[in-house]
Amino acid sequence: MATGDTEARIAAINAALPDADERTRAFLDALANDAVKATEHAAYVMDGDGAQAHDPVTGAPVALPVDAEDVINNNALRAVLDTARAALQLRSSDEAARAAAADALMKDPAEARLPLIEQALAQEQSSRVRARLELARATTLLASPDAAHRLQAAQLLQQARDPDIKLLLNEQLGREDDPKVKAAIAAAIAHIDAGLAWGERLGVLFTGLSLGSILLLAALGLAITYGLMGVINMAHGELIMVGAYATYVVQALFQRYLPAGAFDWYLVAAVPIAFGAAALVGAVLERGVIRFLYGRPLETLLATWGISLMLIQAVRSLFGAQNVGVENPAWMSGGWQALPNLMLPYNRLVIIAFAAAVLAGVAFLIARTRLGLFVRGVTQNRAMAACMGVNTARTDTYAFALGSGIAGLAGCALSQVGNVGPDLGQSYIVDSFMVVVLGGVGQLAGTVVAALGLGLANKLLEGWAGAVLAKIAVLVFIIVFIQKRPQGLFALKGREA
Template structure:
């Protein structure tokens, strides 16, 4: 399609109305011919037309004689001149795009970005796009772009795009050179290209070079995949840690089997959703990126308040009766889920990420670390640090540890054990709310949100050792990493089963968990 690129420096007339209509309504060959003319001699009007066609904003008037561009706000302009239209024709017709035209539009726009006064990132994206759909016809254009490009990163990608185009050469020596050059790539798209060329290659020397390059590239990509699996496991482990930290207090320290713990997370997630909605509807758009500053305390307080009510009204009468507390909290979980369904509906709701949590950090060509997951890992560490300081260094933490170890003695020393129970349960519930706030940033929020994590949370607490924060950390991160590493070999379902079997065997051999409680403890 792009064999006319050597004519780039020439100055020709702008796109004519007849050519524009042929691009919109012609057959495949006519459209390709117009795209050749545009790429060979681009101007502002033709570039604007191609961008509008890619965005499906181009319309035909009822007589199919004039092309119009419809903006997102409904305004219309002439596709060639760019002049606004005051009188809008009725019954406009859409311009039909087939797969062939979409692909050729992408190629043409990539070429225009290489030579237009674009930013380095745009030229870099254009060079990578040309690598994925290389043709031997691209060589003149790529050679010209390489002579003009000063950015090192863009030149590297252009060289790989040139090698990809050279791999389609009819000359065996050129294909051999291309095979060796493509081995330096680190892109998954190059792996697909090498496999494709290997399947079609007939020359034995070129085939050998392609196999060597493919092995080198696969080794590099496998390293990135392993790092990605480790990061995914660490991310899952940090989420499990957030979920289990609150349970480590309500179950590990207080001995309450709280089946409503997942619903407390759900309350924190919905509190985040309400704050997000309030910022979106009632406050200036520039404030939206800071809604988490208010959402975090709102999620904590909402879940803590519900947890305190649960403890004061129901659970305070059930301490030392684990079966009854399990059944009672299970009933409370059903009540909370139905209440949320009545207030917000049964459908999931979406919570948008702030701009600073969108996107990701591109570590390798096949490894991108999402910012929202990175922030959750950091947030889990901060919550863990804060909770550790609270339990170890504050008066409330001293009372909680005292009541947990010997309730009668703590009461004899003047500690209001009933109040401590409420504070501790509210603290564990509030941390569950923080976990719900974090989960809202990586998925949708719905009435069944907590059901996906409650079993895993109990497994983390039991495996780590009841009442042991250090054990909770080790268990959460270990289970997250083990689960994701096994998924790469046996799949998600079998990995889940394997982890469960491992926990059962481990608890059989070591009932106290990873860390046993040290010192003397007297049952209340």
């Protein structure tokens, strides 16, 4: 395993695997870690700093010969060593380790390892690991010089639903000479493609739902400030940015002042802080500027656009022009392997659930609370609400702060899936207005349908026409739709209109 040409060393490593003991395992580790020296007839494992050595067979300390040289491993040998070390995990008591070992053998098949796989199959009790070992055995037979074995492997692999196996079959198809085996491999690839197609379709639907939930979070606050109050707030994107930077600040405080174990809960603390920070900025904006411009939409557009530029510059001055890093907590890292070619990231799943929770909270607040009653009353008939004793100025401030706070929640969520920088809000302001206008001004149900519909439409069209053309197609559709139905998907009816 230490001397000779590459092919001879690989053959020796594979031959040692079926009967490998702890000393073999230790020697493979030493080879992989470049801790082996060798002469023409013997190998030596270096201890610690390399001043001492021991015999890999007996474990006894030995004097290192003067002519001993470092054992050099090329890339091919390193790949074989990694697979061999993983394969030895087939004897582990941990089911997950055995499954990972089977996967390693499946991705790097070699017929010399077939006895090891057969031995593991005879002893394996877990049905999940047995299924992975069966696939590893079939991919190993696919590399056999015997055409009958390759034919058997191609037939066994037809039922696989794994992109890695499809890659192996494609590689074998390119070098296969036997026409019968070639036809069987082509049929197996076609079967795998048919099985993987559902994973790809569901993946597109999930990414569309994920994008739709992000658009929903970004547009919900605007559905209040623009949909209910009629204010064209061009600083809405910057309020999203405020929420994202508030999340970044909370993360930094947790990292600096709290124990390491508390970091996983920083996002929970960041949610109310992001809401409060954006709501405070929104309240100041409403009391300082917006309340003087009600009923003058073009002037609110210009004023809030100027404020958006001021907020961007303020963030650049405080945090710098570069993006800042916001990390996912451990419980939002990784994903759920729903299908062999479909991984659902935990951060996206959490954001979808978070968007649903925020939507439910806003719907309850608007429909069932005293503040919601006042907001609806002031929106529908400001003069009558004032005559009934409603403080309309205070209600305007509360409503605008609520819409701004929801934008801050959107920023908190967006910090977990993308970059946080001064221009974060610019990416969502146009999409947010499109969602609100398409859904119907003042209609929460319309906002939900429009956000999810636009998210799914974007992702479905991207696979067909590319990202840029998909965006253009969606924009053209909205323009045509609004021309035909200016009130949007869900129009106000009766006296409310």
